[in-house]
Each structure stands twice: as structure tokens, then as C-alpha cells.
Amino acid sequence: MPDVHSLVNDFVNQLKKRKIEGSQATAKQAAELLRSVISQQRVPQTNQATALINAVRAVGEKLIAANPVELAVGNIVRRVLHIIREEDLSLATAAIAGLELSPGSDDEDDVERDDYPVLSAAAVAAAARSTLRPPSLQTLLEDTPISAANPHTSSSGGDSEGKSRSVDKSSRGRKLKHDVIEAVNELIQDISTCYEQIAEQAVEHIHQNEVILTLGSSKTVLEFLCAAKEKKRSFKVFVAEGAPRYQGHLLAKELASRGLQTTVITDSAVFAMISRVNMVIVGAHAVMANGGIIAPVGLNMVALAAERHAVPFVVLAGSHKLCPLYPHNPEVLLNELRSPSELLDFGEFSDCMDSASGGGSLHVVNPTFDYVPPKLVSLFITDTGGHNPSYMYRLIADYYSADDLVVKRRPATGS
Amino acid sequence: MEGEGSAMEKNPKISAYYQTRLAHFGVVSSEWLAQAQSATNPIPSSSTNTYPDNESNFSVIDEFNRWRNHPDLAEAVAAIRALAAVISSSKASTMMQLEIELKNASDSLKAWDTTSISLTAASDLFMRYVTRTSALEFEDFHSAKSRLIERADKFGEISYKARKIIAMLSQDFIFDGCTILVHGFSRVVFEVLKLAAHNKKRFRVFCTEGRPDRSGLRLSNELAKLDVPVKLVIDSAVAYTMDEVNMVLVGADGVVESGGIINMMGTYQIALVANSMNKPVYVAAESYKFARHYPLDQKDLAPALRPVDFGVPIPSKVEVECSARDYTPPQYLTLLFTDLGVLTPSVVSDELIQLYL
Numbered sequence: 001m002p003d004v005h006s007l008v009n010d011f012v013n014q015l016k017k018r019k020i021e022g023s024q025a026t027a028k029q030a031a032e033l034l035r036s037v038i039s040q041q042r043v044p045q046t047n048q049a050t051a052l053i054n055a056v057r058a059v060g061e062k063l064i065a066a067n068p069v070e071l072a073v074g075n076i077v078r079r080v081l082h083i084i085r086e087e088d089l090s091l092a093t094a095a096i097a098g099l100e101l102s103p104g105s106d107d108e109d110d111v112e113r114d115d116y117p118v119l120s121a122a123a124v125a126a127a128a129r130s131t132l133r134p135p136s137l138q139t140l141l142e143d144t145p146i147s148a149a150n151p152h153t154s155s156s157g158g159d160s161e162g163k164s165r166s167v168d169k170s171s172r173g174r175k176l177k178h179d180v181i182e183a184v185n186e187l188i189q190d191i192s193t194c195y196e197q198i199a200e201q202a203v204e205h206i207h208q209n210e211v212i213l214t215l216g217s218s219k220t221v222l223e224f225l226c227a228a229k230e231k232k233r234s235f236k237v238f239v240a241e242g243a244p245r246y247q248g249h250l251l252a253k254e255l256a257s258r259g260l261q262t263t264v265i266t267d268s269a270v271f272a273m274i275s276r277v278n279m280v281i282v283g284a285h286a287v288m289a290n291g292g293i294i295a296p297v298g299l300n301m302v303a304l305a306a307e308r309h310a311v312p313f314v315v316l317a318g319s320h321k322l323c324p325l326y327p328h329n330p331e332v333l334l335n336e337l338r339s340p341s342e343l344l345d346f347g348e349f350s351d352c353m354d355s356a357s358g359g360g361s362l363h364v365v366n367p368t369f370d371y372v373p374p375k376l377v378s379l380f381i382t383d384t385g386g387h388n389p390s391y392m393y394r395l396i397a398d399y400y401s402a403d404d405l406v407v408k409r410r411p412a413t414g415s
Numbered sequence: 416m417e418g419e420g421s422a423m424e425k426n427p428k429i430s431a432y433y434q435t436r437l438a439h440f441g442v443v444s445s446e447w448l449a450q451a452q453s454a455t456n457p458i459p460s461s462s463t464n465t466y467p468d469n470e471s472n473f474s475v476i477d478e479f480n481r482w483r484n485h486p487d488l489a490e491a492v493a494a495i496r497a498l499a500a501v502i503s504s505s506k507a508s509t510m511m512q513l514e515i516e517l518k519n520a521s522d523s524l525k526a527w528d529t530t531s532i533s534l535t536a537a538s539d540l541f542m543r544y545v546t547r548t549s550a551l552e553f554e555d556f557h558s559a560k561s562r563l564i565e566r567a568d569k570f571g572e573i574s575y576k577a578r579k580i581i582a583m584l585s586q587d588f589i590f591d592g593c594t595i596l597v598h599g600f601s602r603v604v605f606e607v608l609k610l611a612a613h614n615k616k617r618f619r620v621f622c623t624e625g626r627p628d629r630s631g632l633r634l635s636n637e638l639a640k641l642d643v644p645v646k647l648v649i650d651s652a653v654a655y656t657m658d659e660v661n662m663v664l665v666g667a668d669g670v671v672e673s674g675g676i677i678n679m680m681g682t683y684q685i686a687l688v689a690n691s692m693n694k695p696v697y698v699a700a701e702s703y704k705f706a707r708h709y710p711l712d713q714k715d716l717a718p719a720l721r722p723v724d725f726g727v728p729i730p731s732k733v734e735v736e737c738s739a740r741d742y743t744p745p746q747y748l749t750l751l752f753t754d755l756g757v758l759t760p761s762v763v764s765d766e767l768i769q770l771y772l
Contacts, residue, residue: 135754135755135756136755136766136769136770137540137702137703137705137755137766137767137769137770138769138770140540140573140702140703289757290750290759291759326587326588326750326757328587328588328590329590374759388761390759390760390761390762391761393758393759393762394762394765402756
């Protein structure tokens with residue numbers, strides 16, 4: 001499929017050159033790309049799910065390697081893999097239900113206890129369902145081994161295939177693909193509407209005459225504040241400008257134009273102003289599995305100031321920002337150093353810069369992200385509601401299957 | 416070994432669990448051990464025969480002790496094997512009868528050593544599996560019985576595999592050039608460090624001495640065999656060395672519902688020091704150690720006593736703190752490495768509620 005190939009390469013190039021940035025934009029594009037990968041993937045008669053998973057995984061690996069810091073891409077790849085597994089499973093259980101009605105068909109090959117075809121089929125379905133669940137104490141003693149991954153999925157793909165042979169196989173193949181694409185469409189829909197769902201909760205959190213502080217610019221925060229304003233709440237907003245990109249200026253302008261009373265402060269004034277603030281509301285780049293966040297640079301400082309004055313530190317994040325990985329050494333591995341031109345004017349400082357040609361000793365480091373540990377975050381507001389940092393793991397268990405975390409990550413770190 | 420086992424059995428004042436750990440992992444001079452044993456006056460055991468087992472003279476506790484003597488076998492595995500033996504020797508003809516027999520057996524097991532959390536946790540887990548699992552509902556009594564025995568036999572594998580999974584999961588947390596402080600001897604922790612050394616990670620380990628059974632000496636010995644740079648630290652030097660340490664890694668005797676851990680004496684102290692110096696405290700523990708306890712403070716636990724050797728005779732007026740373990744509250748723990756994945760402490764109660772509610 002030259003068409004998909006060129007699409008993938010385009011996107012990879014954009015990611016590599018940092019032409020496309022921001023978790024929402026990348027997440028949406030990645031989902032759309034994976035959708036076309038799935039729709040163009042020719043599915044064989046057998047093991048359709050495995051074929052789709054392998055195709056998505058192959059593309060996903062490239063995308064993740066293109067910009068490992070843009071965690072939303074990896075999240076979407078894992079979400080899509082999870083969707084395929086889920087859809088395959090629901091079809092398999094439907095097929096079993098169909099078999100129960102027609103006991104004439106011979107499917108003893110994949111069932112151990114032949115005496116009770118109906119009941120054991122239900123048991124097989126239960127076992128298959130448990131493969132999607134993360135391992136838990138409940139399943140510790142049960143038959144399915146907790147060892148993650150490949151032999152398991154392929155075998156479940158295998159027996160679902162065995163069943164489809166007795167049912168109408170061609171229609172099922174189309175059905176799986178159709179269902180998966182449907183579900184991916186829903187995912188894309190969710191990504192683009194997550195603002196609204198988060199903003200809906202604004203009135204519950206922002207009260208009359210409160211003072212809100214935010215840093216930099218985030219579309220989610222903008223929508224959130226405006227939603228509260230629309231519900232006739234009157235409150236003040238302090239916007240820290242968010243050096244060196246000064247996106248706070250844009251946010252302040254936008255807020256003021258919508259009639260919110262807005263004050264711009266420098267990043268260094270955060271501590272001076274925090275005692276007057278009732279709540280800090282910020283966006284995040286990614287939410288890690290332990291409840292820590294990767295956020296625009298400067299936010300750790302804000303979080304520390306908020307903790308010092310017992311001001312709630314609230315993070316708004318759409319579910320596509322939920323990342324199932326743990327931050328290992330986040331300051332180094334999950335950060336990006338941007339061009340020094342954002343900090344200093346090259347013309348003025350060129351003679352003292354430490355470059356290959358000049359003999360100067362001036363270094364410029366311009367990191368993009370901060371890591372805010374979970375104990376500094378008071379509340380997460382996602383499109384599914386408000387959550388404690390320690391509860392993030394449960395959302396992650398809902399959205400991703402355990403197999404994909406390990407399988408995906410190994411090639412990503414290896415390359 | 417058998418003689419020693421019966422000696423343990425006869426002294427309820429000393430925690431059998433910690434006595435076993437001492438026998439397996441401790442570094443104690445033999446003359447002291449003999450002295451300690453002669454000092455503890457044997458009291459006839461009352462717990463063994465209070466619960467009537469089967470008509471046959473099969474005793475779940477003997478069975479348990481037989482399994483427990485393997486140094487590589489976790490106590491939880493021994494408990495489940497012993498319960499499986501109850502099933503296979505049972506003459507019950509209905510599931511209900513079998514359940515009652517199992518309940519009696521697990522009660523007598525738990526009563527035999529109330530200080531062992533993993534024994535209690537594993538018995539509860541197995542009982543829960545027997546009474547609740549949906550896979551059993553579809554079958555007749557005999558196949559259900561054989562399936563239970565088969566699962567119990569597999570449990571040994573699960574526990575072995577759990578250590579491997581934990582070791583694999585924790586590799587990402589051990590980075591090149593880091594210094595890890597460990598406390599006492601834990602098989603899981605050793606497995607983690609062994610795999611890290613095997614993966615050619617460059618790291619340094621500080622082992623606490625782990626008084627009074629000095630199991631830290633054993634760990635340092637094992638690590639030195641793997642060519643891991645290791646430094647022994649006396650228990651009181653933890654705060655002194657903490658600034659060089661990047662992370663604390665401990666095992667656990669039990670993980671309680673709050674997400675806190677019960678572990679060898681000194682763990683709480685280390686966690687407090689690490690927390691005040693902003694160092695992460697990681698716990699490596701298999702999920703079958705999750706227990707339904709909710710201790711509110713240190714004294715909430717049944718005391719697990721063991722003899723403490725001070726090297727010199729102690730005047731009889733001087734009291735000695737003999738407790739073998741302490742409770743570390745969840746706020747001092749960063750993450751738990753378990754075979755269910757890397758968890759925050761609050762996940763533990765979630766898992767337990769899902770299983771037992």
C-alpha cells in the first residue's frame with residue numbers, strides 16, 4: 001500500500017522535525033493515520049486480529065521512535081491495539097453464543113472438557129475475558145497464566161479463528177475491521193471533544209470571587225475558565241507568562257477578550273502572588289502511571305509554591321494524555337531541549353556563545369518540560385471526572401491492555 | 416531438621432516465621448543458637464490438637480512444616496501445598512463438607528503461627544479461590560477436587576514466576592551508576608539485584624547488617640559472588656549513608672490493606688530517613704503477600720518475638736525489645752513492585768477489596 005506508506009512517512013517526518021506539536025494535535029493525527037492503516041490492511045481469513053495488531057504495532061513503533069517525547073502518540077497506538085483486542089474478543093464471545101444455539105457444530109478442538117460443551121464454552125469466554133484484564137489477585141490462582149503477552153494473544157486469536165471457521169468466516173473478517181474502525185472513530189471523536197467534557201465540570205470547581213492562577217497556555221484551561229465564566233461565575237485569573245515562549249500572553253489576551261478579569265505576572269512572581277490565589281489550574285503534556293505529570297517548564301516551581309501555601313493544584317488532562325509508563329529519570333529521558341534562540345538573541349550574544357567556531361564559554365539550556373511528582377498534585381480533572389493522583393492507575397487499566405505496555409516499550413527503548 | 420522443627424513448634428513465645436527466616440538466611444554463631452534454645456524453656460504446645468482434623472491421623476501442620484523446611488519455598492507456597500494435601504486426603508463427598516474441612520485446616524494453620532502474615536494471606540487466598548472461583552461451578556465434585564489440587568501444585572510455580580516478573584519489572588528503575596540501600600535478606604530483592612547485575616547494569620549496593628539475625632551479611636555475601644560492589648552498613652548508620660543513596664529497596668513479609676508493609680525490624684526507620692531526605696522507597700513483594708490487616712500503629716500487630724543476642728549477659732532487670740518486625744505506613748513508600756505490575760500503595764486495598772468483597 002504505497003498510499004499508507006507515504007502517509008506514515010509524512011507523519012513521521014513531521015514528528016521528527018517537530019512540525020507538529022501538542023498532544024491533542026498529534027494524538028488526533030496518529031489516530032487518523034492508524035485508522036487508515038487498519039482500513040487498508042488486507043486481513044487474511046485466519047487470525048485477523050493478530051494481523052491487525054501486527055500492522056498497527058509496526059507503524060506505531062515508527063511513530064514512537066520519531067518523537068519519543070510526544071507521549072500522546074504512544075498512548076494512541078496502545079489505545080488502538082487495545083480496541084482491536086477488545087473488538088476481537090466481543091466477536092469471539094458472540095460467536096460462542098451462536099455456537100451454543102447450534103450444538104451440532106463440532107468445535108471440541110479448542111475446548112478441554114468435552115462433556116459440557118455449552119458450559120465450558122462459557123468458561124473459555126470467561127478465561128478469554130480475563131486475558132484483557134490486568135493481572136489481579138482474583139485471577140492469581142486461576143488457570144490463565146499471568147505471564148504477559150504473545151503466546152497468549154495468538155492462541156486466543158487462534159481459537160476465535162477456529163470458531164469463525166464454523167460460522168461464516170468472510171463476514172466476520174469484515175465485521176472485525178468494521179467494528180475496529182468504528183471504535184477508532186469514537187476515539188477520534190473523544191479526543192476532539194475532551195475539552196467540552198472537561199469544561200462541563202468547571203462550575204463545580206470554580207466558585208464566586210475566587211482567584212485562579214495558571215501558567216503558560218493550554219486550550220483545555222482556556223475552555224475550562226470560559227465555561228465557568230459562561231455560567232455567570234465572576235472570578236479573577238492570574239496568568240504567569242510562561243517564559244521562554246510567553247504563551248501566557250496569548251492566553252491572557254484571549255481571556256480578556258472573553259471578558260474575564262485577567263492579570264499577567266512574570267513566572268518569577270508566582271511565589272509572591274500565590275498567597276492570594278485560591279486554586280492553581282494548569283494543563284499537562286502527559287500524565288504518567290504513578291500520577292506524576294510531564295508539564296511545561298516552570299510548573300514544578302508553581303506546584304511547590306502551591307504546596308507551600310496549601311493551594312489546591314488542579315491538573316486538566318484529556319484521557320489521551322494518560323500514559324501507562326512510569327517516569328524513570330524524567331528530567332533527562334522525557335525532556336526536550338529547544339533552540340537557545342528563544343532565550344537569547346543570537347546576534348547580541350554570538351561572540352560569547354560556546355560554539356564550534358567561537359571561543360566563548362556561554363551555554364544555553366532550554367528544556368521544554370518539568371516533571372511534577374504525584375504528591376504535589378491535588379486533583380486531576382479528565383473527561384471522565386475528577387480523580388486522585390493515586391487513582392490514575394485504574395483509568396490506565398481501563399484504557400490499555402497489559403500486553404501492549406511491555407511489548408511496545410521494549411522496541412522503543414531498544415532503538 | 417525435623418528435630419529443630421519440633422523444637423520450634425513447642426515454643427509459642429517465639430515467632431516461628433522469624434525462626435524459619437533465621438534458619439534459612441541468618442548468620443548466627445552456632446553456640447549462640449544452642450544457648451538460645453536451651454534458654455527458652457519448652458512449653459507443651461496447645462494449638463496443634465485443638466482442631467480435629469480428619470479421622471485419619473493426618474495433620475495439616477505436620478504437612479506444612481514438611482514443606483516449610485525448603486529454603487527456596489516461600490511460606491505461602493508451603494501453606495497452599497499443605498491445604499492441597501488436606502484436599503487430597505479428605506474423605507468428604509460434597510463441596511460443602513470439603514469447604515468445612517478446609518476451613519478447619521486453614522484455621523488451625525493460622526492459629527499455629529499467628530505471626531506469619533504470608534501464611535494467613537495465602538490460606539485466605541486459597542480459601543477464597545475454593546469458595547468463589549467460577550471455574551469450579553461448572554464441574555462435578557471429583558473434577559473440582561482434582562482441579563483444586565492441580566492449582567495448588569501450580570502455585571509453587573506461580574510464586575517462583577512472580578519473583579521473575581518482579582525482577583523484570585523493576586529493571587527500569589535501576590539506572591546506571593545508582594546506589595541502592597537494601598535491608599535484611601529478601602529473596603525477591605536478591606532476584607531483582609541478580610537480574611540487574613546479569614543485565615550489566617552498573618550499580619552499588621549498601622547492605623544493612625540486619626540485626627539480630629544479621630541476614631544482611633548473607634545478602635552482601637551473595638552479591639559479592641555476583642561481583643556487585645557492595646558495602647556493609649551497620650543498622651544505625653543508615654541516616655549517615657543516606658545522602659549517597661539513590662533509592663531504598665526492601666522486601667516485605669506482608670503488604671497490608673493500607674498499602675503499608677510489614678517487614679523486618681528497621682524498615683520503618685529506614686523509610687522515615689529516606690522520606691526525610693527525599694529518596695524513593697521501593698518495595699518488592701509478591702502479590703500473595705497482600706493481607707487483610709489494617710494496622711493503625713506499630714503495636715496493632717500481634718507481637719512476633721525472637722531472641723536478641725547482645726553478646727554479653729543482660730541483667731534480668733533489664734527489659735529487651737524482642738519484636739522482629741515493624742509496620743511502615745504507606746505514605747513513606749513510593750512504589751510497590753509486584754507480579755501484578757508496578758503499583759502505588761493505594762492499589763493494594765483496591766486489589767484486596769476486589770477479591771474479598
